[in-house]
Amino acid sequence: MRSYNTLEIKRIEDKWRKAWDEKKTFKVSMDTAKPKYYVLEMFPYPSGKIHMGHVRNYTIADVIARFKMMQGFNVLHPMGYDAFGQPAENAAIKNSTDPGQWTYRCIAQMRDELKMMGFSYDWDRELATCDADYYKWNQWIFLKMMGKGLAYKKASPVNWCSSCQTTLANEEVINGACWRCKTEVVQKDLDQWYLKITHYNDALLEDLNKLKNWPSRVVAMQENWIGKSFGVEIYFKIKKTGGRLPVFTTRPDTIFGATYVVLAPEHPLVAELVKGTPAEKAVNDFVEKTKNISMRDRISGDVKKDGAFTGQYAINPVNGEEIPIWIGDYVLMGYGTGAIMAVPTHDQRDFLFAKEHKLPLRIVIQDPANPDAKAEEMKAAYEGEGGLVNSKQFNGVGNEQAKAKISQWMEQQAMGKITVHWRLRDWLISRQRYWGTPIPIIYCQKCGAVPVPEKDLPVELPKNVKITGEGGSPLLKVAEFVNVKCPKCGEAARRETDTMATFFDSSWYFLRFCSPKNSEKIFDQKEAAYWMPVDQYIGGIEHAILHLLYSRFFTKFLHDQGLVNVSEPFDRLLTQGMVLKDGEVMSKSRGNTVDPDSVISKYGADTLRLFILFAAPPEDQLEWNDSAIDGAWKFLGRVWNLVDMKFKPVDAQPSASTSQDKELDRDRNSAIKKITEDLSGDEGFKFNTAISQLMVLTNRIEKYDVKSPEQQATFNQALKTLVILLAPFAPHVCEEMWEMMGGKESVVKVSWPAFNEAALKLDSVTMVVQINGKIRSKYDVEADAAEQKLRDLVNSDEKLKAYLEGKEIKKFIVVPNKLISIVV
């Protein structure tokens, strides 16, 4: 008898981790004869220690990977590190170390911790984005995009984080603050590199329809972010100059109700409009004032609508009316044309602005519930539906219908143009930081911005650079990096010193995993054609927009270059829930973390894996519970004891003679069926119920009474099945038990068992009798009993007499093998 205790478990886990490493059990290569399965978790930033969020994410992936291996798939399950980024620089400043050294040290530690969990990675494919042979291909992609006009430089107001001393993408600004450090973001005019993600507006939106196996909320979030809106660009005329003033609206049905026009303070026409007029000073003061307000305050939901009158008028093309031109801080330069027509009666924001500045109102849509409404008496804008009024030839038309009619009419009359506007902006990728991929550009006095020739890639990031955090790219101070010759004309030139946003690195790593060692190409096309798409992707919901949108963009670009044959990278997506402690997200700053290390040293990795999957469905939040983990430990101990003490090799065929034999075989088969379904993921992965089914089978096996060699064979068969089914969840201890039961090779090489439908059939079933919807009796009857037989049973039932006597049976409903429902 071998005891089941912490020490023994530690010995077993070490033994099998070593065996997997030495035998390269999880090494995989392309094999067109076998069906492939690519399972991938969002790779970590290597901060050193793994946390429970990682454990949860990677355990989910590992169970799927191992299950698919046992089902006979050729499974690609790689791991790598998203290794560029600011924390390394921050650590460098704090500890005066080199970001590179710090990062590689963290990677080494992280690798050890991942190995402790027993994950089934093909370690030969490991990569880190800070390796030059990885980021070389970042530069390559950048140049390819540039060649297609999809990477370009422009001067524009950008989001600037004064704490991180760098620019940020729109996607990195959360509620007007930096996503990383929560510092308020300010606008700065800078000349920066952009990727033209908007080139793929339509495809990114359209193809969301293909993502049937993504959580609907992620699809909705992306749809929202891309933000397609249909409307009309209406050409107002500026009275003074006769120039054209286009405004964008999604409500052309309200055009006859426009009583003023508002421009964004940043609108290029503002200065020209007021130059030399009495309004000039007031307007310029207002523009200055808005500039100094942070974006966060400007969009803080404050309903007060500030603005200033330009003294100028615009002419409404549909009726020739002259209406005042204002500027207002509620109009944003970044959307539409940066100018709006205001219809205060039917838009709440316009309503508030009109009230604030005493501007006129006119009703053009009649509220059916309040047909005699007076514009002057309105307390709020009416934004509902209704028939048009005060709208000339369109009076009486329903406003939804009027949208189309008026749009078409305006287009015919050349008063405007039917247009589509997008919320999605081009992606700003320049970062004034050191620890990232150098942007492969050389600036020459004569030739301008010259791409570094492909043969000169990678542009290597210089080592031993002093990081001070004092602003400006640290690379600026590295003379031998900056001063180069122009690749075109050979004259002295200057290298770009900004690096790429790290989201660039993670936008295509799943492709590199297909052939990570290829030094000739970004990836081997044949390998990518075989492995892509990722069949199952797993990660946190926090990447619902950023990373997942960028990855889709890159895949579409590389698809268009003919490099990859899929246009969407991830077939199925699972967003796992957060791990909580005491009702709050586990985090260092809250001080409520549980260290996976300490759990592993007490219980082993298998218990941790089992608990984290059992405690909640994968998408839900998971509340950490120190005592509940004992349950997982005890369960593994019970299975262990069965194998250790009750398993006895026997030369006999399984018995099926007694009812308990048949029952055990039925339990075995139904466990196979249920667990196979739960792990298939067709209706979501249900690890928690799969584990409960393993517990049920264990309970049944424990109760089974062995009295003959044949019954020992039945018992052995059930126990072997249990260990096989448990193996993806608790791989170390299952390898050991499999070996104890005579297994010659790794349990992951054993085929996943099939279930026998016939064995699931019950001889007798419990049927429930309902009278008027209430349960009044139960019978054990043979399966598939005829209705007449059930009627006889009901009629002879003494218990039911009280309910049936003297009453007429109106309905007699039989649900086969489940229940009888009687209505009296």
Place this chain on the structure above:
RNA sequence: GGGCAAGUGGUGGAAUGGUAUACACGCAGGACUUAAAAUCCUGUGGCCGAAAGGUCGUGAGGGUUCGACUCCCUCCUUGCCCACCA
């Protein structure tokens, strides 16, 4: 303001039209032990009842149905995402 989830015992959760609370945690009682830990056994939604049994019960209210945690309508609460986007 818009969108998406979710609301079930003391706790995590199960059941997607058919016996609500599977499986665990916790708790209570018992066995083993000098004792404890570990392990094993039994019980465990509320109320009434000695028991048999009855009755109520899945956020609230209504509806469909022989039958509703499940479907429909109205509302409440919580979480997440988006948001002066015209």
